Amino acid sequence: MISRKKLVTLESMNQNVRNIRVPILGSLSIRAVEIQREIEEGIHKPFGKLTACHLGDLQATGQKPITFLRQVAALCTYPDLLEMSQFPEDAKRRARAILKDLNNGSIGSYNQEYIDITLPCKIADFIKKRDGVEYPCDPRNIIVSGGTSQAIVCVLSMVVNNEEALKTGIMVSVPYYPIYADAVALCEAVKVQFELDEEDGWSVNVTNILRSLHAARKHCNPKVLCVINPGNPTGHVLSRDRIEDLIRLAAEENLLLFADEVYQENIFGPGAAFHSFKKVLYEMGPHYSERVQLVSFNSISKGISGECGLRAGYIEFVNIDPSVFEILHMLKSFYEPPVTAVLMMDVILDPPQPGDQSYETFIAEKQALLGNLAEKAQLTEQILNRAAGIHCNPIQGAMYAFPRIQIPEPAVRLAQSQGLDPDVLFCHRLLEDTGIVLCAGSYFGQVEGTYHIRLSLLPPIEELRSILEQIIAFHGRFMEEFS
Known part of the structure; x- marks a missing residue:
C-alpha cells in the first residue's frame, strides 16, 4: 500500500x-x-x-522618497500625467525618454530589451562617470537583477560545483550580512569565516584571511572572497590601501572577488571615501586588471534612494568568460526585477544635473540625508x-x-x-x-x-x-x- x-x-x-x-x-x-x-x-x-x-x-x-524619482516613476506609470502642469519639465523629459525605450511605451510589458540591453548601457555610463572614462566598462558584462539578495544567490549558485572532490568554500567576514551565510547554505557550499579587526575600527586584516584560507583548504576548495564595503553591520569604510591588499590577495590565491557595494553613496565619516574595487583594480595596472576576476553589486534599496520595496540592482562582471553569460542570463530569468523598479534605477544612476529645474531640490534632499546620517x-x-x-x-x-x-x-x-x-x-x-x-x-x-x-x-x-x-x-x- x-x-x-x-x-x-x-x-x-x-x-x-x-x-x-x-x-x-x-x-x-x-x-x-x-x-x-x-x-x-x-x-x-x-x-x-x-x-x-x-x-x-x-x-x-520616516525618510521621504526622493522627489524627482517618484515624479518620473509616476509619469511613466500613468503617462496621462504628462499633460499636467504640476510636474517639472525635466521630469517630463526624462519620463518621455524612458517611455520611448519601453515596449509600446508601457511599464506593463515584459520590456526585455530595455532590461537586458538599454539599461546595461546606461549603467556602464554611470560606472564610467564614477570610476573614470579611461577604464573599460562593457555593457555586455552587466546584468540587471531583482535586488542584491537575489543577485548574491544567483552568482553563488553559479560558482558552486558540488561534483568536484572538495566542496566549494565561500569566504565571508565576521561579522557578515546574514544573506551570505544563507546563500552559502542553500548552495551546499562551505562557509569560510575570517575575522574583521574590531580593535582597528573593523578593518580587514589580510593575515586573518590567509590564516582562514589555508586552514580551509584542508577540507574544501575556497573560490570566493566576499567583501561588503561600506560594511554591514559594522559601518566601516575600506581605505584604498586595504582594497589594494585584497586585490593582491585575490590574485595570489586565485580567488573570485565578490564586492558588495550597495552602500557606496552612504559615506559620511570624517576622512572616509568610497573607492570601488573596479576602479582600484584597473589603477593597479594590467598585472592585476587582466587577471583578477571581480563581481560587484549595487542596488536602489540603499544609497540616497532608499527604495527597499522596489527590488532592482545590477551586477558587473570583470574578467569572466563571455560564454558564462549565457548561463547567467538563464539564471537571471528566475529573478527578473519589476519594470517600475528598473526605471527607478535608470533615474537614480543619472540624476538631475546643474541647470536642470529639479537639480536644487535633488541636491538638497541628498545632502540632508547624508548630513542627517x-x-x-x-x-x-x-x-x-x-x-x-x-x-x-x-x-x-x-x-x-x-x-x-x-x-x-x-x-x-x-x-x-x-x-x-x-x-x-x-x-x-x-x-x-x-x-x-x-x-x-x-x-x-x-x-x-x-x-x-x-x-x-x-x-x-x-x-x-x-x-x-x-x-x-x-x-x-x-x-x-x-x-
Missing part, C-alpha cells in the same frame, strides 16, 4: 532551507509580533509602543560610549552601528540553559522592558566570547537619542541583575 505519511515535514524537507536565518530577527521577530498584538488588545506594557530600530528600511522610518552616527557613538560595558567604534558609512556589549557570566549561563545566544537573551529582555527591537550580533557572526547588537541609525534624531539612552539604561540594569 502507498504510505500516507506526510511528504513535507521539518524532518523531510531540504535541511539547507530549514537552516537559513533570514529574517535576521528570528525568535525576536515572533515575540515582537506577539507584543504588538498584546498592545492592540489593551494588555499593559511598561512602554506605549514598539520601537523598530533593527532594519535598514529608510522610508519605513553623519549627525546620528556621531550621536550614537557618543551616547553608547558613555556606558560602562558598551563600546561603539566610529561609524563611517552605511546606516548601522554594531556596538560590543558586556554580558555577565550568569546571564551567559541562563541564555545557554534556554537554548539562546547571550546577546539574543539581552535583546529579548530589552524588548520586554522597553519595546525596542534590535538585532543580536550573533545573527551576523562575531568573535567567540564577544557580544554585539546591531541598531539602525534611521529613526528621527530625537527618537534615536531616546532609544540610545534607553539602551544604556537597560544595559546598566541588566548588568546589575546578573552581577
Whole structure:
C-alpha cells in the first residue's frame, strides 16, 4: 500500500532551507509580533509602543522618497500625467525618454530589451562617470537583477560545483550580512569565516584571511572572497590601501572577488571615501586588471534612494568568460526585477544635473540625508560610549552601528540553559522592558566570547537619542541583575 505519511515535514524537507536565518530577527521577530498584538488588545506594557530600530528600511522610518524619482516613476506609470502642469519639465523629459525605450511605451510589458540591453548601457555610463572614462566598462558584462539578495544567490549558485572532490568554500567576514551565510547554505557550499579587526575600527586584516584560507583548504576548495564595503553591520569604510591588499590577495590565491557595494553613496565619516574595487583594480595596472576576476553589486534599496520595496540592482562582471553569460542570463530569468523598479534605477544612476529645474531640490534632499546620517552616527557613538560595558567604534558609512556589549557570566549561563545566544537573551529582555527591537550580533557572526547588537541609525534624531539612552539604561540594569 502507498504510505500516507506526510511528504513535507521539518524532518523531510531540504535541511539547507530549514537552516537559513533570514529574517535576521528570528525568535525576536515572533515575540515582537506577539507584543504588538498584546498592545492592540489593551494588555499593559511598561512602554506605549514598539520601537523598530533593527532594519535598514529608510522610508519605513520616516525618510521621504526622493522627489524627482517618484515624479518620473509616476509619469511613466500613468503617462496621462504628462499633460499636467504640476510636474517639472525635466521630469517630463526624462519620463518621455524612458517611455520611448519601453515596449509600446508601457511599464506593463515584459520590456526585455530595455532590461537586458538599454539599461546595461546606461549603467556602464554611470560606472564610467564614477570610476573614470579611461577604464573599460562593457555593457555586455552587466546584468540587471531583482535586488542584491537575489543577485548574491544567483552568482553563488553559479560558482558552486558540488561534483568536484572538495566542496566549494565561500569566504565571508565576521561579522557578515546574514544573506551570505544563507546563500552559502542553500548552495551546499562551505562557509569560510575570517575575522574583521574590531580593535582597528573593523578593518580587514589580510593575515586573518590567509590564516582562514589555508586552514580551509584542508577540507574544501575556497573560490570566493566576499567583501561588503561600506560594511554591514559594522559601518566601516575600506581605505584604498586595504582594497589594494585584497586585490593582491585575490590574485595570489586565485580567488573570485565578490564586492558588495550597495552602500557606496552612504559615506559620511570624517576622512572616509568610497573607492570601488573596479576602479582600484584597473589603477593597479594590467598585472592585476587582466587577471583578477571581480563581481560587484549595487542596488536602489540603499544609497540616497532608499527604495527597499522596489527590488532592482545590477551586477558587473570583470574578467569572466563571455560564454558564462549565457548561463547567467538563464539564471537571471528566475529573478527578473519589476519594470517600475528598473526605471527607478535608470533615474537614480543619472540624476538631475546643474541647470536642470529639479537639480536644487535633488541636491538638497541628498545632502540632508547624508548630513542627517553623519549627525546620528556621531550621536550614537557618543551616547553608547558613555556606558560602562558598551563600546561603539566610529561609524563611517552605511546606516548601522554594531556596538560590543558586556554580558555577565550568569546571564551567559541562563541564555545557554534556554537554548539562546547571550546577546539574543539581552535583546529579548530589552524588548520586554522597553519595546525596542534590535538585532543580536550573533545573527551576523562575531568573535567567540564577544557580544554585539546591531541598531539602525534611521529613526528621527530625537527618537534615536531616546532609544540610545534607553539602551544604556537597560544595559546598566541588566548588568546589575546578573552581577
